[in-house]
Amino acid sequence: MTDEVLIKVSHLQKSFNGGRNVLEDISIDIRRGEKIVIIGPSGCGKSTFLRCLNMLETPTGGSITFEGTVLTDPKTDLDKARQKMGMVFQHFNLFPHLTIMQNLTLAPVTLNLKSEEEARQIALNLLKRVGLEDKADKYPSTCSGGQKQRIAIVRSLAMNPDVMLFDEPTSALDPEMVGEVLNVMKDLAKAGMTMAVVTHEMGFAREVADRILFIHGGVIEEEGTPEDIFDHPKSPRLQQFLKAIL
Amino acid sequence: MFQSIYDTMIAGQRYVLIFQGLGVTLLIAICAIIIGTILGCILALMKISDNRLLRGIGTVYTTVLRGLPLATQLMIFYFVVFAPLHLPKLLVAILAYGLNSGAYCTEIFRAGIQGVDIGQTEAGRSLGLSKRQTLFKIILPQAVKAVLPTYTSEFIVLIKETSVASFIAVMDMTKAGDMIRNATYNAWIPLLTCAIIYLILTLGLTKIFDIFEKRMARSDR
Ligand SMILES: Nc1ncnc2c1ncn2[C@@H]1O[C@H](COP(=O)(O)OP(=O)(O)OP(=O)(O)O)[C@@H](O)[C@H]1O
Ligand SMILES: [Mg+2]
Numbered sequence: 001m002t003d004e005v006l007i008k009v010s011h012l013q014k015s016f017n018g019g020r021n022v023l024e025d026i027s028i029d030i031r032r033g034e035k036i037v038i039i040g041p042s043g044c045g046k047s048t049f050l051r052c053l054n055m056l057e058t059p060t061g062g063s064i065t066f067e068g069t070v071l072t073d074p075k076t077d078l079d080k081a082r083q084k085m086g087m088v089f090q091h092f093n094l095f096p097h098l099t100i101m102q103n104l105t106l107a108p109v110t111l112n113l114k115s116e117e118e119a120r121q122i123a124l125n126l127l128k129r130v131g132l133e134d135k136a137d138k139y140p141s142t143c144s145g146g147q148k149q150r151i152a153i154v155r156s157l158a159m160n161p162d163v164m165l166f167d168e169p170t171s172a173l174d175p176e177m178v179g180e181v182l183n184v185m186k187d188l189a190k191a192g193m194t195m196a197v198v199t200h201e202m203g204f205a206r207e208v209a210d211r212i213l214f215i216h217g218g219v220i221e222e223e224g225t226p227e228d229i230f231d232h233p234k235s236p237r238l239q240q241f242l243k244a245i246l
Numbered sequence: 247m248f249q250s251i252y253d254t255m256i257a258g259q260r261y262v263l264i265f266q267g268l269g270v271t272l273l274i275a276i277c278a279i280i281i282g283t284i285l286g287c288i289l290a291l292m293k294i295s296d297n298r299l300l301r302g303i304g305t306v307y308t309t310v311l312r313g314l315p316l317a318t319q320l321m322i323f324y325f326v327v328f329a330p331l332h333l334p335k336l337l338v339a340i341l342a343y344g345l346n347s348g349a350y351c352t353e354i355f356r357a358g359i360q361g362v363d364i365g366q367t368e369a370g371r372s373l374g375l376s377k378r379q380t381l382f383k384i385i386l387p388q389a390v391k392a393v394l395p396t397y398t399s400e401f402i403v404l405i406k407e408t409s410v411a412s413f414i415a416v417m418d419m420t421k422a423g424d425m426i427r428n429a430t431y432n433a434w435i436p437l438l439t440c441a442i443i444y445l446i447l448t449l450g451l452t453k454i455f456d457i458f459e460k461r462m463a464r465s466d467r
Contacts, residue, residue: 079375080374082371082372082373082374086372087369087372089368089369093366093368095384097387097391106373106375107374107375110379110383111379
């Protein structure tokens with residue numbers, strides 16, 4: 001982890017269609033190389049927070065700055081910024097009409113960042129890294145959930161992002177497939193990737209996180225190292241939450 | 247039996263009328279589906295756009311053209327809308343069916359586009375693709391596959407509906423059958439002939455489209 005702030009979130013606020021604030025007031029600096037894990041009860045706004053980071057949801061207040069670019073400024077070219085922010089979804093969202101190889105090369109080639117040949121080479125190396133090079137010319141429908149999620153991760157990596165956002169990447173998986181996906185994420189963490197991960201996998205959080213955010217009532221109720229959060233929780237709400245899930 | 251078929255259909259080369267009518271029927275249906283498809287693509291994109299005016303135009307168009315009976319529309323187009331232009335009946339029929347089919351195609355395409363999982367758009371956008379790139383590279387290819395069955399059945403509906411064209415005295419196949427009935431006082435031979443030809447057309451096309459769709463589905467494996 002470096003001291004350079006990669007993503008600066010200040011006083012982030014979000015409501016849907018004029019309803020109550022899902023996110024009340026959230027401020028946090030994410031440093032390059034840092035691994036943040038976000039936890040909290042269902043419906044507390046973890047996904048909303050993560051999706052605000054790459055502006056899939058438009059915040060109703062506050063600002064988000066990524067690598068010096070103010071994403072919340074309406075004049076910002078979001079497409080450009082998103083090229084450097086990978087996102088992995090609970091339900092994979094692979095493109096079913098394309099082969100695995102085409103899933104990986106679509107964005108780099110369409111955006112003219114790589115030639116078809118370069119993109120294929122990079123994709124092949126990435127697929128090797130997760131042990132799925134034999135799937136290159138198959139369609140997503142032929143893959144298991146765990147394989148799909150590993151492919152979704154390397155699809156994002158094919159854009160060579162500076163940060164990876166994960167929204168419950170293992171929640172839709174059969175238990176026996178959770179491990180293979182977490183292992184890919186752990187390797188990525190070791191390689192120095194900046195990561196923001198929403199997950200219920202507390203073992204992963206403890207092992208990988210530099211910092212854990214506990215969101216409740218639209219604010220960061222408590223934050224700290226895994227030891228702080230799991231071994232010495234201060235907020236009664238966090239204590240209650242941990243008791244319920246552990 | 248054979249004598250009466252001969253007398254009604256073959257004598258005086260009346261079967262030629264049926265074939266001419268069939269030609270007109272197919273001409274209207276094919277031209278209309280082409281116009282309807284182009285119109286449907288444009289209006290569907292308007293209906294999913296962020297621009298309220300474009301969306302409004304699309305909604306008014308589809309609501310009105312799908313809300314009126316086809317025969318009424320046909321007469322409105324012939325006696326009112328296109329009347330000052332003095333266009334040939336056949337052309338008016340083609341335009342009217344095309345404009346009408348455009349409204350149905352719009353709804354078919356819009357439903358197809360919006361039926362694609364929102365996660366697909368989110369995945370595309372999160373990779374840095376623009377709205378347009380996401381639409382053309384990710385959403386539309388999936389939508390096309392999804393709408394194929396309803397789209398092909400729209401074409402079959404269109405073939406059957408061309409029989410209404412006789413309301414403005416276009417010589418389609420139904421009209422041809424009717425004329426033979428008038429000339430020969432035999433109703434069931436000419437009308438049965440028409441019915442059989444319609445059935446061959448609709449069943450045959452259904453079968454062909456089925457095979458085509460199965461081919462498309464297989465490319466997913
Ligand atoms: N598009 C939306 N429109 C309206 N309300 C929404 C929308 N998305 C989320 N919400 C609401 O915002 C709140 C937070 O949702 P969010 O999905 O961020 O929670 P979460 O912490 O990720 O929950 P979970 O653990 O179930 O995934 C919920 O009350 C939800 O109903
Ligand atoms: Mg969520």
